[in-house]
Amino acid sequence: MGSIVLKTLSVLLGLFFILVGILKITCFLSKELHKDMRKEYVKYAKVFPFNELIGYKIPAKWYRKIIGTMEIICGFALMVIPKANIKKAANVTLIAMMALNIYSHYMVEDRFERIAPALVFFFMLIGRLVIEWQINRQQQLLNGGLKVPKQE
Numbered sequence: 001m002g003s004i005v006l007k008t009l010s011v012l013l014g015l016f017f018i019l020v021g022i023l024k025i026t027c028f029l030s031k032e033l034h035k036d037m038r039k040e041y042v043k044y045a046k047v048f049p050f051n052e053l054i055g056y057k058i059p060a061k062w063y064r065k066i067i068g069t070m071e072i073i074c075g076f077a078l079m080v081i082p083k084a085n086i087k088k089a090a091n092v093t094l095i096a097m098m099a100l101n102i103y104s105h106y107m108v109e110d111r112f113e114r115i116a117p118a119l120v121f122f123f124m125l126i127g128r129l130v131i132e133w134q135i136n137r138q139q140q141l142l143n144g145g146l147k148v149p150k151q152e
Contacts, residue, residue: 006135009128010087014079016121017071017094024068037064047107049100070097084132091129098122 019029024041027034038060045060070093077090098118105115 003135006128006131009124009131010078013094013121013124013128014075014077017075017078021068021071021075024064024071041067043108044104047104049103067097084136088129088132091125091132095122095125095129098125 023029023033024037041064042060045058045063048058048063051057074090074094074097077086078094081087081090098121101118102115102122105118
């Protein structure tokens with residue numbers, strides 16, 4: 001049962017991030033949404049938290065394209081690649097990107113309606129990671145690989 005939930009969640013999250021990544025990179029799916037993304041990323045590039053650290057202000061166009069490309073790659077990894085470690089790395093990368101997205105929305109003082117989708121997908125990604133951890137732990141218990149302390 002848990003495996004079906006994990007697979008379904010992986011496919012749906014992967015598909016979502018692939019679509020959103022495509023929207024950020026190209027106007028193929030929707031010209032209006034792509035135009036809106038371009039406009040928003042101008043604001044987000046100004047509040048990018050690592051600008052001072054790297055000593056360089058990242059251009060909004062490259063920031064948007066890097067984020068979009070990473071979303072496509074990680075979404076594809078969640079959907080298609082069977083190796084658990086790669087899926088876990090993609091999941092953690094997307095969690096970090098959603099945290100960055102939430103931070104950017106907060107710093108440019110967006111309304112909650114703009115922040116809510118990032119929060120929802122942030123928690124869905126965390127939920128996926130927890131489900132994967134629970135399934136792995138359950139399999140270790142069944143295989144005798146994990147010692148369970150005796151209750152007294």
